[in-house]
Amino acid sequence: MRCPFCQNEDTQVKDSRPTDDKSAIRRRRFCVACGARFTTFERVQLRELTVLKKNGRRVPFDRNKLERSLDIALRKRPVEAERIERMINGIVRQLESMGESEIDSEVIGRLVMEGLDGLDQVAYVRYASVYRNFREASDFANFLGKMSEVSEE
CATH class of the missing domain: 2.30.30 (SH3 type barrels.)
Structure with missing residues (x-):
């Protein structure tokens, strides 16, 4: 090494x-x-995974990129590193167990959103703002409104 x-x-x-x-x-x-x-x-590593991007490009799956995006979403949030690592391991296991060598980036984003929803609501909104491409403050307001509707049910 x-x-x-x-x-x-x-x-x-x-x-x-x-x-x-x-x-x-x-x-x-x-x-x-x-x-x-x-x-x-x-x-x-069970298999080599390739990520199919929205623009049609294919790139190798990079666990470090997943870790970095979660680090950004969880920056200055009171979440233990061990819980973050367990979430990342769970996402990678789910991706590897799908049986596909090519995974849509949408699938990865959805799995991250599901994990963050149960981990930290602020990080969930931060990640959603990039994943769903928020452009205006009203996008945040609409998203938060939908979140509160779901939590009230």
């Missing part, structure tokens, strides 16, 4: 243990050249 600090390829594993939800192996590593310590995760 290459050191992310000095790019040296000679690193050593100091400690390995499963993550809390047993979905990955967490490895603490040490760089022999610069002395830096860093963590890597090893996960099972």
